[in-house]
Amino acid sequence: QVRLMESGGGSVQAGGSLRLSCASITLTLNMFDFGCFRQSPGKEREGVATNGLDGSIMYEDSAKGRFTISKDYDKNTLYLQMNNLKPEAAAIDCCATGWTGGTLRPEKYNYWGRETKVIVSS
Numbered sequence: 472q473v474r475l476m477e478s479g480g481g482s483v484q485a486g487g488s489l490r491l492s493c494a495s496i497t498l499t500l501n502m503f504d505f506g507c508f509r510q511s512p513g514k515e516r517e518g519v520a521t522n523g524l525d526g527s528i529m530y531e532d533s534a535k536g537r538f539t540i541s542k543d544y545d546k547n548t549l550y551l552q553m554n555n556l557k558p559e560a561a562a563i564d565c566c567a568t569g570w571t572g573g574t575l576r577p578e579k580y581n582y583w584g585r586e587t588k589v590i591v592s593s
Contacts, residue, residue, distance in 0.1 A: 473497055473582040480587030485558045493549040493566035493584055500542045504573045507551045507565035518575025527573045558593040562586040
């Protein structure tokens with residue numbers, strides 16, 4: 472059974488930072504591709520950042536230069552550091568996993584954690 476434990480969501484002002492974490496006790500990070508996804512009200516889920524099992528990293532355009540996705544293999548935890556956040560209210564799913572090639576397409580991921588809410592106020 473795949474278990475992904477997400478944490479780190481919350482409310483911040485625009486320009487602030489949040490770090491999301493995704494830990495697993497049932498699988499090891501170096502055997503799967505991982506991704507973080509956002510779903511804003513009325514919009515479809517979209518990829519924010521991915522970290523492939525081959526070390527490849529992808530960001531959606533708005534995340535480039537502001538977000539950093541990384542893995543801590545000792546803690547078996549994935550992190551998404553989000554800086555200079557822009558005003559929005561969204562549900563962030565960080566993380567999802569599977570053997571996807573590190574794509575930003577959410578439909579390619581098989582296993583999902585429980586999303587966390589991120590609210591960035593202006």
